[in-house]
Amino acid sequence: MKIDPKNKADLSAQIAKAIRDAIISGDMNVDERLPSESELADQFEVSRSTVREALKRLAAQNLIRTQRGATGGAFVRRLSYDEAYAQHITTSTLLLSMNAVDFETACEARFALERACAPLSSARRTPDHLATMRAEIHRQAQPGLSDERFCDSDVAFHRALVDGAGNPVLSYQLAGAVEAMQPLMNMITFTQRNRDVIIGLHTRIADALEMQNSADADTALAELTAYTLTLGEEAMEARARR
Amino acid sequence: MKIDPKNKADLSAQIAKAIRDAIISGDMNVDERLPSESELADQFEVSRSTVREALKRLAAQNLIRTQRGATGGAFVRRLSYDEAYAQHITTSTLLLSMNAVDFETACEARFALERACAPLSSARRTPDHLATMRAEIHRQAQPGLSDERFCDSDVAFHRALVDGAGNPVLSYQLAGAVEAMQPLMNMITFTQRNRDVIIGLHTRIADALEMQNSADADTALAELTAYTLTLGEEAMEARARR
DNA sequence: GCTGTCTAAAATGTCAGACAATTAAACGCG
DNA sequence: CGCGTTTAATTGTCTGACATTTTAGACAGC
Structure with a gap:
């Protein structure tokens, strides 16, 4: 997963879109775990804060849920x-x-x-x-x-x-x-x-x-x-x- | 504007809810400007990062738009x-x-x-x-x-x-x-x-x-x-x- | 006075690093 | 084997810094 460096829009919006597309297209299944925030930061070559802002956007749309702790992370959520x-x-x-x-x-x-x-x-x-x-x-x-x-x-x-x-x-x-x-x-x-x-x-x-x-x-x-x-x-x- | 300190949920979610309620209830009109991130951070007594995560949640729901620059900030958005x-x-x-x-x-x-x-x-x-x-x-x-x-x-x-x-x-x-x-x-x-x-x-x-x-x-x-x-x-x- | 340019200030966007809180698994011990 | 304890992983929050963008205002020149 990479993002377009030419794009002027907010990085967090671009990242949110990339992940959202992956979820909507069916590349990711319900309850599947996303990479951790640090891993996403590495993959997209941005800071963890930026990744977090992207994840909050997805959380606001009920697309993911997050769990804290050792086996925690962000999970694709079944829309109820x-x-x-x-x-x-x-x-x-x-x-x-x-x-x-x-x-x-x-x-x-x-x-x-x-x-x-x-x-x-x-x-x-x-x-x-x-x-x-x-x-x-x-x-x-x-x-x-x-x-x-x-x-x-x-x-x-x-x-x-x-x-x-x-x-x-x-x-x-x-x-x-x-x-x-x-x-x-x-x-x-x-x-x-x-x-x-x-x-x-x-x-x-x-x-x-x-x-x-x-x-x-x-x-x-x-x-x-x-x-x-x-x-x-x-x-x-x-x-x-x- | 204050938030419930007893609540266990994420601060950014609580803050997003507080602002969202203000917008939905009609307390804030279309194109009205929210306080700056720093001001919100002071008001809610949290860090700017937390406020930003809250604002990104609202942006994901098309409730606000943000502008950079001197007269920039977050504005209540007309849902198109x-x-x-x-x-x-x-x-x-x-x-x-x-x-x-x-x-x-x-x-x-x-x-x-x-x-x-x-x-x-x-x-x-x-x-x-x-x-x-x-x-x-x-x-x-x-x-x-x-x-x-x-x-x-x-x-x-x-x-x-x-x-x-x-x-x-x-x-x-x-x-x-x-x-x-x-x-x-x-x-x-x-x-x-x-x-x-x-x-x-x-x-x-x-x-x-x-x-x-x-x-x-x-x-x-x-x-x-x-x-x-x-x-x-x-x-x-x-x-x-x- | 008018106009164009420059600069400073304000605001969001991004980053790096630290620490707190939470959770489950691994570990050790009786 | 069972039961605390530790440990590692992960998200949540904070701090401070710097980059970028945009505007208002100061200032100089005409």
Whole structure:
């Protein structure tokens, strides 16, 4: 392993890239140990500090883990669903907030994707998923629930819907769309009337999934999309007036 | 800013987390400058090396950029779509390969999501999107095209379909599902007969989008899903026999 | 006053060397 | 054989130095 001496970029970035490429291309397998920091420093002909900075970059991307001690070192890490989930949600949320994505676009994306899950979820949802949905609906109906908690519960309900499809890849990809909407949803003030409508639609969705009636689920989701969009518009208008 | 001295984790990880939280929570705005490395070292009461390792972690997540020179330093970075795309694709691909996700699951997720885009794409696709699809279909029909190139073109076709929906959030979320399938698709040997069927379905999809007939697009996509699944199964069987 | 040049300062990037902390294996001893 | 102890390997942290890059400001000349 050598690096391009002509390249102007940071050495630590170049080294990180070289190792990253080796991992991604499959040259290195999960749990395989990288050479020690000193060995890498020798190989790349840089100091140990530079190697360390490169390794920290990889650690930040969950590509490696490090262990101290005699048999320690840096090991190629198996990317876990949970970590990827968390990272995906963080990135999606940042992407939306930093680029000022409008409510409409995010909302449309979210519900389009959710509707894609509905048929699968109606076929495969387990009693567990249904129970979670019912529990969240119940929670949403509780008096005195803050807007923020209402949103939390809303996300939990929809996550159960998505997970009901029993496809982890689907759940992963949708996590970004559903959770990243939350900051935008939190701008909305939910009146009791708003909540009643949403709870009604949630109930229809849960009923449809329980009956494995995917057409009804789709209809209710479509209505929920439209309703959420109007709520969002109102919130944006109210925000603009202030 | 202080860090928990009781915590056993790496100092650089703790410091990275502290700064990351400040950025994500919105305490720091885009292009705002962080204190210099020496100042951070003083604030957190650690050495400059440790601060640097923390900053490299953040740089790896595209949260900051650094500039050298008198007015240089670390600045909060606006996360760009392109970078987020690239990262999302890398992560999704790794997630699938490292966790041995089966072809069926990935395929189901991909096409379920694509079908969610079809109605929007049929309403909004521009002549550009249609032209890209036609061009890729043409490319797929070229004789002597390697399997890998065929897959590349397939991905480009589907990306145009998704982008046709004109919703960047949708494009972003789907990029992971579509592109991450590529390594799995590359395991398949596409006979001329296979290719003809796929090209036929692609043509039907492009025609349907051009006519803004979303029902036809959905039907063709459903058929393509089923066909891809059978191809995948055959490939897995052939792989198992060897 | 304007302009171009030079210099100093500030900041990141890199290096070398040291020591601390941790861990597992090797070793010795009863 | 079993059980502490030592030892070696490795990462984590610190210190100080120097290189490189970039800008602001001083300064000279017109």
